[in-house]
Amino acid sequence: MALVGKKFPNLSVNAMNEMGDTFQMNILEEAQENNKKxxxxxxxxxxxFVCPTELHAFQSALEEFEKRNVMVVGASCDTPEVHFAWLNTPKDNGGIEGVTYPILADSNRNLSSRLDILDIMNESYDDETGAITVEGDNVTYRATYLIDEEGTVFHEGINHMPLGRNVKEFLRLIDAYTHVQEKGEVCPANWEEGKEG
Amino acid sequence: MALVGKKFPNLSVNAMNEMGDTFQMNILEEAQENNKKxxxxxxxxxxxFVCPTELHAFQSALEEFEKRNVMVVGASCDTPEVHFAWLNTPKDNGGIEGVTYPILADSNRNLSSRLDILDIMNESYDDETGAITVEGDNVTYRATYLIDEEGTVFHEGINHMPLGRNVKEFLRLIDAYTHVQEKGEVCPANWEEGKEG
Amino acid sequence: MALVGKKFPNLSVNAMNEMGDTFQMNILEEAQENNKKxxxxxxxxxxxFVCPTELHAFQSALEEFEKRNVMVVGASCDTPEVHFAWLNTPKDNGGIEGVTYPILADSNRNLSSRLDILDIMNESYDDETGAITVEGDNVTYRATYLIDEEGTVFHEGINHMPLGRNVKEFLRLIDAYTHVQEKGEVCPANWEEGKEG
Amino acid sequence: MALVGKKFPNLSVNAMNEMGDTFQMNILEEAQENNKKxxxxxxxxxxxFVCPTELHAFQSALEEFEKRNVMVVGASCDTPEVHFAWLNTPKDNGGIEGVTYPILADSNRNLSSRLDILDIMNESYDDETGAITVEGDNVTYRATYLIDEEGTVFHEGINHMPLGRNVKEFLRLIDAYTHVQEKGEVCPANWEEGKEG
Amino acid sequence: MALVGKKFPNLSVNAMNEMGDTFQMNILEEAQENNKKxxxxxxxxxxxFVCPTELHAFQSALEEFEKRNVMVVGASCDTPEVHFAWLNTPKDNGGIEGVTYPILADSNRNLSSRLDILDIMNESYDDETGAITVEGDNVTYRATYLIDEEGTVFHEGINHMPLGRNVKEFLRLIDAYTHVQEKGEVCPANWEEGKEG
Amino acid sequence: MALVGKKFPNLSVNAMNEMGDTFQMNILEEAQENNKKxxxxxxxxxxxFVCPTELHAFQSALEEFEKRNVMVVGASCDTPEVHFAWLNTPKDNGGIEGVTYPILADSNRNLSSRLDILDIMNESYDDETGAITVEGDNVTYRATYLIDEEGTVFHEGINHMPLGRNVKEFLRLIDAYTHVQEKGEVCPANWEEGKEG
Amino acid sequence: MALVGKKFPNLSVNAMNEMGDTFQMNILEEAQENNKKxxxxxxxxxxxFVCPTELHAFQSALEEFEKRNVMVVGASCDTPEVHFAWLNTPKDNGGIEGVTYPILADSNRNLSSRLDILDIMNESYDDETGAITVEGDNVTYRATYLIDEEGTVFHEGINHMPLGRNVKEFLRLIDAYTHVQEKGEVCPANWEEGKEG
Amino acid sequence: MALVGKKFPNLSVNAMNEMGDTFQMNILEEAQENNKKxxxxxxxxxxxFVCPTELHAFQSALEEFEKRNVMVVGASCDTPEVHFAWLNTPKDNGGIEGVTYPILADSNRNLSSRLDILDIMNESYDDETGAITVEGDNVTYRATYLIDEEGTVFHEGINHMPLGRNVKEFLRLIDAYTHVQEKGEVCPANWEEGKEG
Amino acid sequence: MALVGKKFPNLSVNAMNEMGDTFQMNILEEAQENNKKxxxxxxxxxxxFVCPTELHAFQSALEEFEKRNVMVVGASCDTPEVHFAWLNTPKDNGGIEGVTYPILADSNRNLSSRLDILDIMNESYDDETGAITVEGDNVTYRATYLIDEEGTVFHEGINHMPLGRNVKEFLRLIDAYTHVQEKGEVCPANWEEGKEG
Amino acid sequence: MALVGKKFPNLSVNAMNEMGDTFQMNILEEAQENNKKxxxxxxxxxxxFVCPTELHAFQSALEEFEKRNVMVVGASCDTPEVHFAWLNTPKDNGGIEGVTYPILADSNRNLSSRLDILDIMNESYDDETGAITVEGDNVTYRATYLIDEEGTVFHEGINHMPLGRNVKEFLRLIDAYTHVQEKGEVCPANWEEGKEG
Structure with a gap:
């Protein structure tokens, strides 16, 4: 079922920060307790290849997000150890050195299977052994969630594997939603802050 | 399950065009048989209020979509008769006069329930009468699908009710995807045609 | 199961009045709390085409119904917004301008599926996606219900799509039933107020 | 499910005619094979008390129905023997002497349970004996069906027990439906033959 | 399961008496509360044809039964109204005028289906409509029950449709059973009061 | 379900004759193949005590039954060996010496459980052992069946344990049924051969 | 499951003694309450034929069993009445006159079905009637149980129908078991009292 | 269900002979193919302790069994290796040196669980692990089966753990059964070859 | 499911010691209550053949295990009696004389089926008899478990039937695990006490 | 169920080699088609930390394994991309540069869930969303499998997380198993090539 208009799932997930610390992060609580988007x-x-580009793009725009009281969080199904190794790899070597926002390490797929964004299909169950076999790498699509201060999802979008995201569009969506929150107005198409609605 | 990377559902739905003709439209076949996005x-x-703004925005950009071999289709759960009445209502009166692309009239909700984008929740089944009662108006969220020439979904996104869409972002996504199709390159973040990847 | 002799379903439904206000209406409560038919x-x-004719016919006879302490309510599965647009469309343009009784907007079909008067058939369930596909437009037949002051249905009738209703016959049925209520007499065929039973 | 727009059930039922002959009658076949309504x-x-009045009213109007190629059939759950005794009871003694149309004797309730018009409720099943106990007399409501030459139901209506029917309204419905059949026009409200639609 | 040796079912059924009053009768309570057979x-x-003969035969012997403290009750699945009409039909016209014992009107078949004496067979269930179709007229066989003062059945017998009953044999069975009750003796075959056992 | 109006069960059962021979008897086939009642x-x-009296009573009337082309068969759940011992016990010692008709030995209860005339009740199933425990001696009530030449049951009756049967009543029932068979007339109550119907 | 090493079933069964009294016997309680084997x-x-020989053989050895504090009980599925008739039949006529130990009359098969020693097989269930049909006479095999003072079975044996039992072997088994009870020694093969183990 | 009167189970089991060879033995086939008991x-x-005594007793009587065309087979749930070790242990050390008949090694309990002679009870199933826990050592009682040349069991007996068997009684049972086979006579109690039946 | 990282099953099993005493042993309790590995x-x-070699090898190294506070326990599915016989068989005759650690006698397979180390497969269930037939000897593989003082398994390994174990490797694993326990260090590959990690 | 003695699962899994190529590897086919262990x-x-030590230890001994015709394969649930990044990380930086054997990248857990070696437990299923939540990181224990040329597993072992493996022990097990294959001898404990068995 579509998540838009509902609360984000209440789950804690492993995460890694730039210090190399593994900690537990619950997105719903982050939003609600810190009163942040x-x-x-x-x-x-x-x-x-594609991924680091996106990660750097979000890092470059981080100040813009923070000005809007938005917390940026990345996520994949790799382990915290792998995130840390990648964080320590220079950008020139395909690494993400310099990224300062936290990255979820959903290695047990608790959150991604709840969001239904894993690239697996055709599950087959082996009666004899009780094991499940799937097709696909069991990694996530390029999915994005915008969550408001009450934990409600106000945008979700998924891009096919090879398709990068546009950071500015998310800033626009955030501004438009904030406008609705503050002004009680419904936001017309192509709305941009400062332009005529 | 996420639709990205899979074929769009193979279903025929009522639709209304600017002439007032009710006809059957199958999105998957439209893409595959006309070799269009x-x-x-x-x-x-x-x-x-919000809706006509979006509908006019897509109309204004229609030429841009057509240059890219993209067919634009609107959709709601109203009947063809209601679409026609709205198409005949001047823009100044809140109507959509001037819109020329077809609009699906999914009054039986066959397609929207298949896409899982209806705003209903908490279904309760009455054992005695066999009737189902739901919460919500049983209308769709502001969901958008980009489908390629083979009928594969390459982007899906849902906005919360009050949040309008950005037509330009869809043009960007289409260009980026076409770039991948033509160049075999994977597309980095914030990519735009003519800019450096 | 036939509703005659039983209470009308206890459900609240969206409705639109001539002022353009959307409100919740519960037919059973209207009857019982206002002591009205x-x-x-x-x-x-x-x-x-047919529909507005019927809607105008009920409007013309509204005074007759009100004299008999009968509340008239129209209903379809369109949204309140569409009802309002139609109420603002002049009669000459196929609209229902001038109608003053409320109209239910059962867009989620809670009440019409409970009454089993939707024109859908051959439901098929898709195991993979959990979605249901139907034949038919998922709109209602021309069904009429007469309900007494205790909320009990004393007449139900359904006409095939192209067949309009006779407002006078409903007045006759109401008079005959009131006669039974007041006189404790059972009402013979073709009974009319003032004529010999 | 509403029967309107569907074929009448294909079932043979005992019936009694004025001659005292018990015979089998299948309403669907009567319509289709004789090309009658x-x-x-x-x-x-x-x-x-009420019932004979209605039976006499239909008898009085029988010529009108026959002019319109309509077969009139009465029905209750009494046996053919009881119908015959009633047919032989003078009108002054509360009988229906003079009725010439056939009357179904649905003593096994095959048809009336299929139409769901019996006044029984709250079935309870006795596990030990396999017997079913119900509330109600297990007799039918005052239900009326109009069926066209193809066996399709175009009107169904049910009156509460004490409420008699209006023969003229059925003539009007038949005329209106015939008008639609012949003229291909949809029939507005309060339509009457010879009047302006 | 055979009822002999067990209590008669505890059910209330509509009944008609010679006065034309419809009332509720519970055979088990009649026996136990009045201390009667x-x-x-x-x-x-x-x-x-056959039935009135039997009904008159029981009427003729009514005094004999009453001398033995036995209540006689007739029963069929016709309605109280039909019983009353038949009670008002002279014997010469095939009626049962003159019958003074009560007659059960088991129109909802609660008791007769519990006793399993209806002539229906080959029930078939229609999955689509939930209705049950049967063969047979859904009327009872010529079944007889003798019940003692505690409500225990001490004889049950069923005759095929065309076969009348012998009132004297029931008097003999009652006398023999009373003999067992009073004398504590078991009753040999062909026993008759006053004869040698 | 009542057996009257249906074929007697098609089952072979052990039986003993006066010669001491154990043989298999199928009541349905006896009737149909010998064209006998x-x-x-x-x-x-x-x-x-009671039983031999009844057995002797049927023996005394055997000629009357045979004149009417009726085969008499006794039955209990004892073994053939016990029947034979009883047949060899003089009447004065409580035996049935002199009985010449066959007696079924339904020790495996195949037929009596099919007829549902065993005096057992309150079956309880032991989950652990799979055994069934009952109350009652698992012997039959005093049940009688009259079967015609086609194997159809036309009378069934059950007496409580202590209550003997009346041989003459069975002769009367047979004569009345034969009368119906021959004359095509339905038989009124208290009918006796030679008397007025 | 084998009964050896477990308590004998706790069930009361009809029994007949030489006096002709029918009474209830519970083997488990007999052993425990009387402290007997x-x-x-x-x-x-x-x-x-075979059976009386065995019954006489147990009678002849009865004194030996009683010296060892062993109660002897015979059992079949015949009724108490049949047991009494057989007990009154002289030995020369194939009877068991002179037998003084009690004989169970397990006519309802409660105990024998619990012990699983009935000669029935191939049960088939008739869905329509709910009756069960079996092959075999529904009588017991030649089974023997030795039970100690606590109600525990210490030997069970079954002989095929035509095979008689050896009374002496049971005396040997009882002596050997008593030896184990008294001496706490385990008993070697072929053990006999007074011989070397 | 008792095995007497039925075929012995058709199963192959490991066995050990005096040579130390492990081989497969199927008791049913041994009887049928060699035409032996x-x-x-x-x-x-x-x-x-007890066991070797019984094994030696059967060895001592082996010639008597062979004269009667009877094959003797021992059986326990130990492995062939353990049987061989025991066969190589002198009698004085508690071994069974000198035994020449084969011994089944039913370590997988296929045959003993089929015969239901294992001393286990109170099975409990662990849902989490799928393992079954029992009480008891999972070894067999002292059960004996006599099987004829057609594989039919004609005697089965079980002794409680501490109770040894009597070899002579089995010889007697075999002689008696052979007598029945040859003479067609049923065998009275206590029968012995050469003695009067 | 793998046992490593979980508690060893909490089950009591028969065991034999060198004295010939049969006693109950619970591995989990042994570890926890004695604070031993x-x-x-x-x-x-x-x-x-293979087995005694392994049993002697563990005996030879017993002192090494005890120095490390490790209890050694052997186990098979043979009975305590068989273990005792083997313990009394000299090493030169293939026995295990001299072994002083206890040996589990899991004849009822409670523990080995819980550990899922039995060599059975292809279980087939016989519906008629309720017995289970398997392939394989129903004995255990060469499985080894190392359990710490809290009852947690820290190594499990299984060798195919013909493959002996290496006692020294278990000493190494114990030392390495103890090192982790004491030093809080994680242990690299090929670690040995006293060597550089 | 233990895998020892059975074929290794027939599944293809992603793998990475030192060249950075991602390819599919099926362990069972590798063994069978190349005739390798x-x-x-x-x-x-x-x-x-621990892992690279083990990976280097296997690399150091790779020549020894190859001499014995053994293919060495590493495996974790990380992606091929992560394996490649680690392979390119120098040993001094905690990498595994220099490793030349292939490494399985079982990111979809098809093989590891089939082997039941993942550290997850306490699966809980969310009825509403259909998602499964687990405890644990969903990574594998330190499990090792030795597989012969026919694909049969001859050793499996699992170490708790912090416990490294001993490469030499695996060489010993391989040599011992090869010895059994070549010499047909069963291998005693502590066996080593060249030493006395």
Whole structure:
């Protein structure tokens, strides 16, 4: 079922920060307890080509998000150890050195399977052994969630694997939603802050 | 399950065109048989405020979509008769006069329930009568699907009710995807045609 | 199961009045709390040909119903917004301008599916997606319900789509039933007030 | 589910004619094979007050129905023997002497339970004996069906027990439906033959 | 399961008396509360040939039964209204005028289905409509029950439709059973009061 | 379900004749293949008081039954060996010496459980052992069946344990049924051969 | 499951003694309350050839069993009445006159079905009637149980129908078991009292 | 269900002979293919006190069994290796040196669980692990089976753990059964070859 | 599911010690209550070739295990009696004389089926008899468990039937695990006490 | 169920080699088609401390394994991309540069869930969303499998997370198993090539 208009799932997930600390993060609580918006973006795998570009793009725009009281969180199904190794790899070597926002390490897929954004299909159950076999790498699509200060999802979007995201569009959506929150107005298409609605 | 990376559902739905003709439209076949991309956007209800703005915005950009071989289709759960009445209502009166792309009239909700974008929740079944009672108006969220020439969904996104869409972002996504199709390159974040990847 | 002799379903439904206000209406409570009879008539769709004729016919006879302490309520599965647009469309343009009784907007079909008067058939369930596909437009037949002051249905009737209703016959049925209520007499065929039973 | 718009059930039922012959009658076949419309009206019980009045009213108008190629059939759950006794009871003694149309004797309730017009409720099943106990007399409501030459139901209506029917309204409905059949026009409210639609 | 040796079912049924009053009768309570034996005999239908003969035969012997403290009750599945009409039909016209014992009107078949004496067979259930279709007229066989003062059945017998009953044999069975009750002796075959056992 | 009007069960059962031969008897086939009526009477137990009286009564009337082309068969759940011992016990010692008709030995209860005339109740199933425990001696009531030449049951009756049967009543029932068979007339109550119907 | 090493079933069964009294016997309670061993032997049928021989053999050895504090009980599925008739039949006529130990009359098969020693097989269930049909006479095999003072079975054995039992072997088994009870020694093969183990 | 009167189970089991060879033995086939009777005796465990005594007793009488065309087979749930070790242990050390008949090694309990002679009870199933826990050592009682040349069991007996068997009684049973086979006579109690029946 | 990281099953099993005493042993309690590590090794069968070699090897190293506070326990599915016989068989005759650690006698397979180390497969269930037939000897593989002082398994390994174990490797694993316990260090590959990690 | 003695699962899994190529590897086919033994070792995560030590230890001994015709394969649930990044990380930085054997990238857990070696427990299923939540990181224990040329597992072992493996022990097990294969001898404990068995 679509998540828009509902609360984000209440789950704690492993995460890694730039210090190399592994800690537990609950997106819903982050939003509600800190009275912040959250932008949560998923990418398929660490140590690949498209992904670091996106991660750097969000890092470059981090100040813009913070001005809008938005917490940015990245996420993949790699382990905290792998995130840390990637964080320590220079950008020139395909790493994400310099990224300062936290990155979820959903290695047990608790959150991504709840969001239904894993690239697996055709599950087959082996009666004899009780094991499940799937097709696909069991990693996530390029899904993005915008969550407001009450934990309600106000945008969700998924791009096919090879398709990068546009950071500015998320800023626009956040501004438009904030405008609705503050002004009680419904926001027409193509709305942009400062332009005529 | 996320639709991205999969074929769009193979279903025929009533639709209304600017001539007032009711006809059957199958989005998957439209894409495959005409070798076109399709942008399908859903809005909650005819005769409301935000919706016509979006409908006019897509109309204004229609030439841009057509240059890119993209068919634009609107959709709500109102009947063809209601679409026609709205199409005949001048823009100044809150109507959508001037819109020329077809609009799906999914009054039986066959397609929207398949896409899981209806705003209903908490279904309760009455054992005695066999009837189902729901909460919500049983209309769709502001969901958008980008579909390629083979009928594969390459982007899906849902906005919360009061939040309008950005037509330009869809043009960007289409260009980026076409770039991947043509160049075999994977597309980095914030990519725009003519800019450096 | 036939509703005659039983209480009308206890459900609240969206409704639109001539002022353009959307409000919740519960037919059973209207009857019981206001100690009124209710005539509830369903028509398939707004903005069609037969329907407005019927809606105007009930409007013309409204005084007759009110003299008999009967509340008239129209109903379709269109949204309140569409009802309002139609109420603002002049009669000459196929609209229902001038109608003053409320009209139910059962867009979520809670009441019409409970009454089993939707034109859908051959439901098929898709195991993979959990979605249900139906044949038919998912709009109502031309069904009419007469309900007494205790909320008990004393007449129900359904006409096939192209067949209009006779407002006088409902007045006759109401008079005959009132006669039974007041006189404790059972009412013979073709009974009319003032004529010999 | 509403029967309107669907074929009448294909079932043979015992019937009694004025000659005292018991025979089998299948309403669907009567319509289709004789290319006639059928008016089938149910009443609760033989030898009661309201019922004979209605039976006589239909008899008085029989010529009108026949002019319109409509077969009139009465029906209750009494046996053919009881129908015959009632047919032989003078009108002054509360009988229906003079009625010439056939009357269904649905003593096994095959048809009336299929139409769901029996006044029983709260079935309870006795596990030990396998017997079913119900509330109500297990007789029918005052239900009426109008069926066209193809066996399709175009009107169904049910009156509460004490409420008699209006023969003229059925003539009007038949005329209106015939008008639609012949003229291909949809029939507005309060339509009457010869009047302006 | 055979009822002999067990209590008669504890059910209230509509009944008609010679005054034309409809009332509720519970055979088990009649026996226990009045400390009487009961002879309950079922016949298929009112207004038929064999049945009135039996009804008159029981009436003729009524004094004999009453001397033995036995209540006689007739029963069929016709309605009280039909019983009353038949009670008002002279014997010469095939009626049962003159009968003074009460007659059960088991129109809802609660008791006769519990006793399993209805002539229906081959029930078939229609999955689509939930209705049950049967063969047979859904009337009772010629079943007889003898019940003692504690409500225990001490004889049950069923005759095929065309076969009348022998009132004297029931008097013999009652006398023999009373003999067992009073003398504590078991009764040999062909026993008759006053004869040698 | 009542057996009257249906074929007698098609089952072979052990039986004993006066010669001491054990053989298999199928009541249905006896009737159909020999074109005879059958009177089958059950008694609870060999070597008891009431039973031999009944068995002798049927023996005394055997000629009357044979004149009417009726085969008499006794039956209990004792073994053939016990029947034979009882047949060899003089009448004065409580035996049935002199009985010449066959006696079923339904020790496996195949037929009596099919007829549902065993005096057992309150079956309880032991989950652990799979055994069934009952109350009652698991012997038959005093049940009698009259079967015609086609194997159809036309009378069934059950007497409580201590209550003997009346042989003459069975002769009367047979004569009345034969009268119906031959004359095509339905038989009124208290009918006797040679008397006025 | 084998009964050896477990308590004998706790069930009361009809029994007949030499006085002709029918009474209830519970083998488990007999053993426990009287602090006795019990030898219970089953035979197929009264009034047959092998069986009386065995019954006389146990009678002849009765004193030996009583010296060892063992109660002897016979058992079949015949009724108490049949047992009494057989007990009154002289030995020369194939009877068991002179037998003084009690004989169970398990006519309802409660105990024998619990012990699983009935000769029935291939049960088939008739869905329509709910009756069960079996092959076999529903009588017991020649089964023997030795039960100690606590009600525990210490030997069970079953012989095929035509095979008689050896009374002495049971005396040997009882002596050997008593030896184990008294001496706490385990008993070697072929052990006999007074011989070397 | 008792095995007497039925075929012995058709199963192959590991066995050990005096040579130390492990081989497969199927008791049913041994009887049928060699046209021999079989005496199969089970004991609880190798290397215990009672058991070797019984094994030696059967060895001592082996010639008597062979004269009667009877094959003797021992059986326990120990492995072939353990049987061989015990066969190599001198009698004085508690071994069974000198035994020449084969011994089944039913370590997988296929046959003993089929015969239901294992001393386990109170199985409890662990849902989490799928493992079954029992009480008891999972070894067999002292059960004995006599099987004829067609594989039919004609005697089965079980002794409680501490109770040894009597070899002579089995010889007697075999002689008696052979007598029945040859003479067609049924065998009275206490029968012995050469003695009067 | 793998046992490593979880508590060893809490089950009591028969065991034999060198004194010939049968007693109950619960591995989990042994570890926890004595604050010891446990090495539990399973072998397929007593009285075979490979097994005694392994049992002697563990005996030779017993002092080394005890120095490390480790209890050594052997285990197979043979009975305590068989273990005792083997313990009394000199090493030169293939026995295990000299072994002083206890040996589990899991004849009822409670523990080995819980550990899922039995060599059975292809279970087939016989519906008629309720017995289970398997392939394989129902003995254990060569499985080894290392359990710490809290009852947690820290190593499990299984060798195919013909493959002996290496006692030194278990000493190494114990030392490495103890090192982790004491030093809080994680242990690299090939670690050995006193060597550089 | 234990895998020892059975074929290794027939599944293809992603793998990475030192060249950075991602390819599919099926362990069972590798063994069977190349006629090689396989040592497959699992470790929990890339970029951790213990793991690289083990990976280097296997690399150092690689020549020894190859001399014995054994293929060495590592495995974790990280992606091929992460394996490649680790392979390119120098040993001094905690990387595994220099490792030349392939490493399985079982990111979809098809093989590890089939082997039941993941550290997850307490699965809980969310009825509303259909998602499964687990405890644990969903990575593998330190499990090792030795597989022969026919694909049969001859050793499996699992170490708790902090416990490293001993490469030499695996060489010993391989040599011992090869010895059994070549010499047909069963291998005693502590066996080593060249030493006395």
């Amino acid at each position: 959250v932008l949560l973006f998923w990418y398929p795998k660490d140590f690949t | 399709v942008l399908l956007f859903w809005y909650p209800k005819d005769f409301t | 209710v005539l509830l008539f369903w028509y398939p769709k707004d903005f069609t | 059928v008016l089938l009206f149910w009443y609760p019980k033989d030898f009661t | 009961v002879l309950l005999f079922w016949y298929p239908k009112d207004f038929t | 059958v009177l089958l009477f059950w008694y609870p137990k060999d070597f008891t | 019990v030898l219970l032997f089953w035979y197929p049928k009264d009034f047959t | 079989v005496l199969l005796f089970w004991y609880p465990k190798d290397f215990t | 446990v090495l539990l090794f399973w072998y397929p069968k007593d009285f075979t | 396989v040592l497959l070792f699992w470790y929990p995560k890339d970029f951790t």
